[in-house]
Amino acid sequence: MMKSNKIQRPQMVLVVxxxxxxxxxxxxxxxxxxxxxxxxxxxxxLEQMRAHSSELSIVLLDLMMPVMSxxxxxxxxxxxxxxxxIPIIVLTAxxxxxxxxxxxGAADFITKPFDAHEVILARVGRIIELSEGRQLISxxxxxxxxxxxxxxxxxxxxxxxxxxxxxxxxxxIVLNIEQFHNINALNGREFGDDVLRIIGKEIRAFLHETExxxxxxxxxxxxxxxxKQPDYRALLNRFQEKVNGISPNVNVHLRMGVKPWREEVxxxxxxxxxxxxxxxxxxxxxxPLMIYDEDVRTRELLNQQLLNDLRTAVEERxxxxxxxxxxxxxxxxxxxxxxxxxxxxxxxxxxxxSPGSFVPLFExxxxxxxxxxxxxxxxxxxxxxxxxxxxxxxxxxxNLSRADVFDPTLEDRLVRLIQDNxxxxxxxKLEVTESAYTDNAKRxxxxxxxxxxxxxxxxxxxxxxxxxxxxxxxxxxxDVLKMDMKFVxxxxxxxxxxxxxxxxxxxxxxxxxxxxxxxxxxxxxxxxLQNTGCDLVQGYYFSRxxxxxxxxxLIQREIDLERG
Amino acid sequence: xTLQELYSLIDGDYEQALRVLRMDKLLDKHIxxxxxxxxxxxxxxxxxxxxxxxxxxxxxAMKGVCANLGLVRLSAAASEIAEEYRPxxxxxxxxxxxxxxxxxxxxxxxxxxxxxxxxxxx
Numbered sequence: 001m002m003k004s005n006k007i008q009r010p011q012m013v014l015v016v017x018x019x020x021x022x023x024x025x026x027x028x029x030x031x032x033x034x035x036x037x038x039x040x041x042x043x044x045x046l047e048q049m050r051a052h053s054s055e056l057s058i059v060l061l062d063l064m065m066p067v068m069s070x071x072x073x074x075x076x077x078x079x080x081x082x083x084x085x086i087p088i089i090v091l092t093a094x095x096x097x098x099x100x101x102x103x104x105g106a107a108d109f110i111t112k113p114f115d116a117h118e119v120i121l122a123r124v125g126r127i128i129e130l131s132e133g134r135q136l137i138s139x140x141x142x143x144x145x146x147x148x149x150x151x152x153x154x155x156x157x158x159x160x161x162x163x164x165x166x167x168x169x170x171x172x173i174v175l176n177i178e179q180f181h182n183i184n185a186l187n188g189r190e191f192g193d194d195v196l197r198i199i200g201k202e203i204r205a206f207l208h209e210t211e212x213x214x215x216x217x218x219x220x221x222x223x224x225x226x227x228k229q230p231d232y233r234a235l236l237n238r239f240q241e242k243v244n245g246i247s248p249n250v251n252v253h254l255r256m257g258v259k260p261w262r263e264e265v266x267x268x269x270x271x272x273x274x275x276x277x278x279x280x281x282x283x284x285x286x287x288p289l290m291i292y293d294e295d296v297r298t299r300e301l302l303n304q305q306l307l308n309d310l311r312t313a314v315e316e317r318x319x320x321x322x323x324x325x326x327x328x329x330x331x332x333x334x335x336x337x338x339x340x341x342x343x344x345x346x347x348x349x350x351x352x353x354s355p356g357s358f359v360p361l362f363e364x365x366x367x368x369x370x371x372x373x374x375x376x377x378x379x380x381x382x383x384x385x386x387x388x389x390x391x392x393x394x395x396x397x398x399n400l401s402r403a404d405v406f407d408p409t410l411e412d413r414l415v416r417l418i419q420d421n422x423x424x425x426x427x428x429k430l431e432v433t434e435s436a437y438t439d440n441a442k443r444x445x446x447x448x449x450x451x452x453x454x455x456x457x458x459x460x461x462x463x464x465x466x467x468x469x470x471x472x473x474x475x476x477x478x479d480v481l482k483m484d485m486k487f488v489x490x491x492x493x494x495x496x497x498x499x500x501x502x503x504x505x506x507x508x509x510x511x512x513x514x515x516x517x518x519x520x521x522x523x524x525x526x527x528x529l530q531n532t533g534c535d536l537v538q539g540y541y542f543s544r545x546x547x548x549x550x551x552x553x554l555i556q557r558e559i560d561l562e563r564g
Numbered sequence: 565x566t567l568q569e570l571y572s573l574i575d576g577d578y579e580q581a582l583r584v585l586r587m588d589k590l591l592d593k594h595i596x597x598x599x600x601x602x603x604x605x606x607x608x609x610x611x612x613x614x615x616x617x618x619x620x621x622x623x624x625a626m627k628g629v630c631a632n633l634g635l636v637r638l639s640a641a642a643s644e645i646a647e648e649y650r651p652x653x654x655x656x657x658x659x660x661x662x663x664x665x666x667x668x669x670x671x672x673x674x675x676x677x678x679x680x681x682x683x684x685x686x
Contacts, residue, residue: 019625020601021585021594021632028586064624093628096650113631115583 011128012037012055016045016073017062017091025114026060026091029121042068046076046083053082057128060110062091063101074104087131089123107131143216145193146200151223154215158225158267161213169261170212172270173224173232174278175199175239178253178285180220182435187250195243195252196220202242206235221278223271232258236289255281255288276300282364302350306358310367313345314374320344321378322545323396325554326516326538329530336558337536338395338429341379342545343371368401375399376417380428382548384421390555397429397459402436405447415454425455431482433461449477459516464504474511480536481508485519488539492524498532505532565683567591571634574679581634595633599680603629604673607642611666614659620649635676641669 013034015026023038030036037052039045042065049056063070070090077083090101093112101109107127110120141153149157161170177183177195184192196216203214203222212226229235236256243252257278259270277290280299290296313319322342327334345353362368379396387393404410418425430451436444452458459480464487483504491498501517508515517529520539529537543554567588571578585591598604603626610618623645630639644665648657657665 019629019632020597021629024590024594025584025586025632028590064621066621093631112628113580113584115580117583117586 011035011057012052013124014039014045014048014052014056014059016040016042016048016059016065016070018065019062022062022091022112022114026120029114029117030124033121034124041065042070042073045073049077049083049086053086056086058107058124058131059086059088060091060124061088061106063094063097071100071104074101074106078105085131085135087127089127143200145196146203146216146222148200148203148222149213149215151215151217154213154217154223154225155268157213161225162267168211168227170225170267171228171261172259172267172274173226173235174217174257174271174274175203175222175224175236176255176257176278176282177220177243178255178283178288179435183250183252185441187247191247191250195246198242198246199239199254202239206238217271221275223274225267225271228261232256232291233289253285253288255284255290257281257290257292259292273297273300279364283360303361305350306353306361307365307367309347310358310362310370313347314370316348318346318348319371319374320346320547321375321382322547323382323551324538324545325543325551326397326536327542328535329526329537330533330535333561334537334542335561336394336554338397339551340397340431340538340545341375341382341399343375344545363401363403366403369403369407372399372401372404373413376414376428380417380421380423383423383427385548386552386555387423390552390559392555392559393424393427394555395427395429395457397431399461400430400432400436402433402444405432405436405444410447411450411454414451414456426457429457429459429480431459431461432478434463434484445475445477452477452479464500473507478513480514480516482516482518483534485517485539488517488519488525488529491528492522498528501529501534502532505534509533565686567595567683570595570679570683573682574635574676575637576676577634577636579634580636581632584632584634591633594629595680596684598629598633598635599677601629604638604669604677607645608666608670608673611663614662616649617651619662620646620651623649638669638672638676641665641672645669 011034013030013036015023015030015036016039017023017026018040027036027038034057037048039048045059045061046068049059061070061073074088077086077088087107088105089108089110090097090106091110091112092098092101098109107130108123110123114120140150142148143150161168177199180192183195199222200216203224207214207224207226210226210229212224214222214224217223236254240254243254246252255278257274257276257280259274259277261270273292273296277292277296280296281288281290320343322344323339324342325336326338326340328337343355343359345358347353359368359371362371376398379398383394383396414428418428432444432448448458457479458477459482460476460478461482462484463481464484481504483501487497487501487504489497491501505515514535516536516538517534518538520526520529520537520541522541526537526541546554565573568578571581581591582588585594603622607619607622607626610622623642626642627639627646630642645662647653648655648662
């Protein structure tokens with residue numbers, strides 16, 4: 001354990017007196033316990049205070065001095081933000097000066113002559129202690145960056161409001177910044193701090209207009225406890241407009257969860273629910289506001305049930321892997337090239353659950369690796385089964401989540417999987433979403449690079465949905481680019497989207513990468529993609545995701561095609 | 565001559581001075597300085613011009629220094645002058661009475677200074 005004196009700040013005392021004998025007299029009293037510095041007049045005192053403002057614990061100040069009096073020093077100190085926190089003990093023999101000095105902020109008096117050493121030491125010690133205590137409380141009470149309350153003080157004050165002013169009917173609001181870690185990673189910590197400061201400032205401005213208190217609850221999360229507002233969307237827009245003005249080059253999106261007041265529901269519970277509501281609109285840029293109501297409660301309970309049931313689902317094999325084919329569309333006719341493994345959950349009570357209902361949930365709480373490991377094993381076994389049954393190797397892509405990348409056993413696990421099933425590394429393709437590269441990019445790239453060196457093929461999933469720069473793309477150890485399906489959706493109607501698709505295909509070709517277009521549903525889309533030079537196509541036009549036994553028909557057809 | 569003998573000679577309060585300065589070394593330093601630091605001279609000079617501000621400041625300084633040194637009578641006499649000229653307070657003495665006080669301070673100081681010179685010269 002660290003000794004407490006190591007974390008105490010050094011205690012420095014400034015003695016200001018024009019008489020050397022007074023400076024010496026105080027010096028001999030104080031020098032055993034403090035680092036003592038001296039000034040001979042008020043002007044020198046201010047210079048010393050400014051030079052040592054962060055180290056000075058106290059100033060012992062004579063009042064009657066040439067050049068600048070002690071009273072003038074106190075006036076300057078009172079007006080100076082940097083010096084105001086330093087306590088001052090006035091040195092005087094004049095009773096009459098005490099009241100004026102007190103009014104100007106003196107903390108205490110020491111009377112001349114300085115013949116009561118123990119009393120002087122005790123007074124200096126007590127004032128330093130009081131002042132440091134006050135500063136500690138002030139530091140702990142407020143978040144330095146936003147000047148809002150820190151979490152513990154906020155909840156203490158919220159509880160007091162709840163208990164002593166039940167008539168106020170206060171709502172809980174949670175405000176969060178989307179992808180804040182990416183904003184920090186891409187624009188630097190200082191930019192991130194600016195965002196937090198600006199939001200803090202606007203919340204403080206808002207609280208000047210209404211009754212309430214606020215806290216920076218976590219890095220990018222703000223809690224506001226205030227009387228009911230007429231329009232929460234307008235409030236969110238107010239905060240959003242402030243962050244929109246920070247930089248024309250960076251999009252910062254806020255989301256908000258609100259739990260309206262309910263009789264006898266304590267602030268802590270109110271905020272739990274506001275937070276749950278806020279989490280439910282994570283990534284929902286179209287509708288980033290959620291007011292907690294019964295529907296939200298139902299969803300929250302469902303999420304909790306899914307989280308609780310995951311391990312059982314794995315043990316009882318309720319999770320099933322479907323396969324969606326990818327076709328080489330530059331061949332005529334298009335040929336089956338590979339497949340993507342996609343998870344489904346056959347829940348015994350809830351029926352079939354789509355991945356959209358549980359994948360983001362597990363990604364959010366770190367359990368996605370359990371699902372990923374399950375899919376990898378199933379996919380590897382399936383490739384092996386098809387290889388044995390048809391003497392046909394169909395490469396299958398599986399997802400590699402961000403959480404997997406940070407798992408130290410990842411490489412061993414994947415290598416063992418390949419070896420145990422008698423596969424080649426390139427049979428199991430690894431899809432990593434574009435957004436996984438943005439935060440801690442170096443670590444992610446190192447892991448991906450090692451996997452690629454082993455022999456795995458890497459596909460960048462959802463390209464265009466995230467933040468990759470072209471510059472970054474050229475350094476990435478990838479083999480295939482999977483265009484985000486939003487580009488394909490409208491290429492028949494929207495010339496700009498089509499041009500973007502062409503551009504992405506050109507870039508991929510330039511970097512010698514294959515391109516996969518996802519979400520292809522119509523013949524028109526297929527034709528346009530073929531014209532752009534896109535290699536591979538995945539989507540309902542060819543097939544929905546299929547269970548393995550149904551997928552075998554596609555394999556059989558492919559084998560028939562090969563045989564001519 | 566020891567410090568204690570000096571204090572006995574100049575009728576000072578050695579114990580009081582030691583309570584303030586804690587050690588003979590400091591007491592020795594400041595008692596020697598009394599004849600050269602100009603504190604008394606400033607007061608006596610201010611008495612020539614009878615300027616109230618100068619008189620107050622010089623008397624205030626002398627009162628403090630002498631109190632620290634245990635020179636109780638000098639300190640008390642300087643204090644009377646300081647109070648007489650304290651800004652915002654009505655005067656109580658006539659100029660003649662002030663001059664008389666200053667003369668007695670000068671006498672007292674002269675005796676004290678003579679004693680200190682004896683002490684410093686060994």
